[in-house]
Amino acid sequence: MKKKIIALLVMTMTAATLMTGCGKGDTDKKSEGVMTYEEYAKAPLDSEVTIEAYVQAKQGWWENEGVGVATIYTQDKEGAYFLYNAQCSEEQYNKLAQGTKIKATGYKSEWSGEVEIADATFEIEDGSYIAPAKDVTSILGxxxxxxxxxxFVAFKGMKVEDAGNGKAFMYKYDDSGSQGDDLYFKVSLNGASYTFTVESYLTGADTEVYKTVEALNIGDTVDMEGFLYWYEGINPHITKVTVK
Amino acid sequence: MRKKTLIWIMTIVSLFSALLTGCHGRKGMEPFTMPEAFDENVDYNITFWAKNDTNKTQTDIYKQAITDFNKLYPNIHVDLRLYTDYGKIYNDVITNISTGTTPNVCITYPDHIATYMTGDNTVVPLDDLIADPEYGMGGSLVRFDSVREDEIVPQFLNECKIGGSIYALPYMRSTEACYVNQTYVERLGYEVPDVLTWDFVWEVSEKAMETDADGNYKVNGQKVMIPFIYKSTDNMMIQMLHELDAPYSTPEGEIGIFNDTTKSLLFTVASHAETGAFSTFKISSYPGNFLNAGQCLFAIDSTAGATWMGSHAPLSDIHESKKVEFETAVRPIPQFDTQNISMISQGPSICIFNKPDNEEVLASWLFAQYMLSNDVQIAYAKTEGYTPVTIRAREEESYIDYLSRAGQDNKEHYDVKIAATKLLLENSDKTFVTPVFNGSASLRDASGQMIEEVTKARRRKITVDDAFIDKLYDNMRSLYRLDSASAVGGDDSDRDLGPLPAATRNLIVILIVVWAVIAVYVSVEKIKERKRKNA
Structure with missing residues (x-):
């Protein structure tokens, strides 16, 4: 009898686990009329696109002539979508947390090499996914x-270089800024150097990453995570720095 | 007894009136009045919100000016806060007006000042300060060789007049220039004229869209080509309407932009956006990035952005490997009438915000004035294609020498930058500005947004026809509240100023009642006196 009960419990739990798994699979499945990442990637610029993805980070909300807009990093398991100035009320913005699933419709656009979804509107859906940082160190360059x-990507074992002002970082790209502005710093790997950014709207002066970069020294070796933003070439927006 | 009662009634009424008036006035600040003297034993901390073009040299010049000024006035400490965007300064000032935490001195556009002035006595009118014999321009007690009012280029000072009073000092002036890839224009079989026409620019731009069998553009052999890119689309619309003498707005704030000429211009823009021959900064990116990569033929941007333009530009956001070699020609922006050219006047001005302490305002004024001294004017003007706003700086030997050295190097004497500077210096009499009123900043935004909207629409294969434009006009009126703009300048004697504030209405009613009571009392007394005499 005991064995039967145990077997029944095991079967029930297995079925429950499978069902939960199916549910998770369902949230990954695109709704009707929604593009897969592959379809999105192939869509021509200036065409209308509809995607479903999960919020990975928010880069600020502001009001333009009474219309709220937000810039959001989103991702599914296949690829990433950058929503630039999507229409968004402040209330809606506050509901967006890391992992929140959204369905967005807008126009695929390109600005200085950065492919984004412009003039988007979106709605919040059920489901959650937080992307792990993908190590792209080996394909840098x-x-x-x-x-x-x-x-959301990771860079490992890079060396901090002189930012161009004799220090490990600069406020603004030409050292014309002050605390609170974007931070620019140079890191190198295998003889090639790259400029990375701590974007102040994404991670401001009170965040750990901002403070960590302000405390960097030339010659430090660092691991980093962030979003692979583009401006006339790679311009990652770094969200975490670990000094080794 | 009755007399006493009447006096009591009148006293109470008067006090009540005064309280009502006081309530109304409490929302604003007392207007600035010139102090008798400036106490140099009291420390003043003033904040200066400035704009730089993401140019470290400009930042350094501001800092140097603050240091030099502090040596002259050790009791005035200037705290600098830098912005790279006029819009952000504007937004921050608006926010800080409501909390009473405006900066003391602020770089701004006159359009923005008109909005700031909706607060009571928020911005200090400068007429009395300028004219003050001791602390005014060229004043006897000013501790530096301050410029006189008549040494400021007159049209630049006039641009700072709102409603008949001067509310800002011009700081730097620039205009827009068309930076042309002359090499590629000639490769297409054209010569770059001294004055470009819109027709020429559109024609060459369409020609540049020709591709070879592999889909590369013939003119540059690349996969990317946007022949004509405009940085500031609000200026584009304003400029075209001005050239055509078409309505934009009246000085009184009457909106005229939603007309058939605008519609026709939008159709033209849309047709070239459809082919990919035209785009904007907001849609594609900085014109200079495309120009320097050989992916743009006509890049229109401020003369204050000249150091970013051309194969050998000292500043650049694109990788060296992406730059291509070409000859850069600097021209006035395209014209409809080449015999009657015009160009917009733009650039930073300086305004002073009112504070409860008049001497603090005077300290702000002294610093603002210092920004017009030769050292600051010439140093800052050299950083970009700016021109100094004072005749004194323009005539200074070192500045004339600087201009004569164009092309000697690709840094301070970068030829494109000095050519851009000369464009304005030689055409200062052909510049114009748009009327300033409360709402003019929104109208400016709307004028640019219409170009952005039709450009995006055609790129997205959306039809741009009469119905589209009509809807666009409605959207712009609504979004930018262009049906409710109000004038702060010009002759507004005939304008309907709307209903009076409640406190004012109450005060008028009370005054009428008081006068009526007095009239009745006097009449009654006279009748009584007559009766007494007749008795």
């Missing part, structure tokens, strides 16, 4: 890195 654009 290669043409294939563009395929990772806007994704």
């Amino acid at each position: 290669s043409d294939s890195i563009i395929d990772e654009q806007n994704k």
Whole structure:
């Protein structure tokens, strides 16, 4: 009898687990009329696109002539979508947390190499997914890195270089800023150096990453995570720095 | 007894009236009045919100000016806050007006000042300060060789007049220039004229869209080509309407932009957006990035952005490997009438915000004035294609020498930058500005947004026809509240100023009642006196 009960419990739990798994699978499945990432990637610029993805980070909300807009990093398991100035009320913005699933419709656009969804509207759906940081260190400098654009990525074992002002970082790209502005710092790997950014709207002066970069020293070795933003080439928006 | 009662009634009424008036006035600040003297034993901390073009040299010049000024006035400490965008300064000032935490001195556009002035006595009118014999321009007690009012380029000072009073000092002036890839224009079989026409620019731009069998553009052999990119589309619309003498707005704030000429211009823009021959900064990116990569033929941007333009530009956002070699020609922006050219006047001005302490305002004024001294004017003007706003700086030997060295190097004497500077210096008499009123900043935004909207629409294969434009006009009126703009300048004697505030209405009613009571009392007394005499 005991064995039967145990067997029944095991079967029930297995079935429950499978059902939960199915449910999770369902949230990954695109709704009707929604593009897969592959379809989105192939869509021509200036065409209307509808995607479903999960919020990975918010880069600020502001009001333009009474209309609220937000810039959001989103991602599904296949690729990433950058929503630039999507229409969004402040209330809606506050509901967006890391992992929140949204369905967005807008126009695929490109600005200085950054492919984004412009003039988007979106609605919140059920489901959650937080993307792990994909290590792209080995493809830094290669043409294939563009395929990772806007994704949450990781860079490992890079060396902090002189930012151009004798220090490890600059406020604004030409050292014309002050605390609270974007931070720019240079890191190198295998003889090639890259400029990375701590975007102040994404991670401001009170965040850990901002403070960590302000405390960097030339010669430090660092691991980093962030979003692979693009401006005339890679311009990652770094969200975490670990000094080794 | 009755006399006493009447006096009591009148006293109470008067006090009540005064309280009502006081309530109304409490929302604003007392107007600035010139102090008799400036106490140099009291420390003043003033905040200066400035704009730079993401140019470290400009930042350094501001800092140097603050240091030099502090040596002259050790009791005035200036705290600098830098912005790279006029819009952000504007938004922050608006926010800080409501909390009473405006900066003391602020770089701004006159359009923005008109909005700031909706607060009571928020911005200090400068007429009395300028004219003050001791602390005014060229004043006897000013501790530096301050410029006189008549040493400021007159049209630049006039641009700072709102409603007959001067509310800002011009700081720097620039205009827009068309930076042309002359090499590619000639490769297409054209010569770059001294004055470009819109027809020429559109024609060459369409020609540049020709591709070869592999889909590369013939003119540059690349996959990317946007022949004509305009940075500031609000200026584009304003400029075209001005050239055509078409309605934009009246000085009184009457909106005229939603007309058939605008519609016709939008159709033209849309037709070239459809082919990909035209785009904007907001849609594609900085014109200079495309120009320097050989992916743009006509890049229109401010002369204050000249250091970013051309193969050898000292500033650039694109990788060296993407730059291509070409000859850069600097021209006035395209014209409809080449015999009667015009160009917009733009650039930063300085305004002063009112504070409860008049001496603090005077300290702000002294610093603002210092920004017009030769050292600051010439140093800052050299950083970009700016021109100094004072005749004194323009005539200074070192400045004339600087202009004569165009092309000697690709830094301070970068030829494109000095050509852009000369464009304004030689055409200062052909510049214009748009009327300033409460709402003019929104009208400016709307004028640019219409170009953005039709450009985006055609790129997205959306039809731009009469119905589209009509709807666009409605949207712009609504979004930018262009049916409710109000004038702060010009002759507004005939304008309907709307209903009086409640406190004012109450005060008028009370005064009428008081006078009526007095009249009745006097009449009654006279009748009584007559009766007494007749008795």
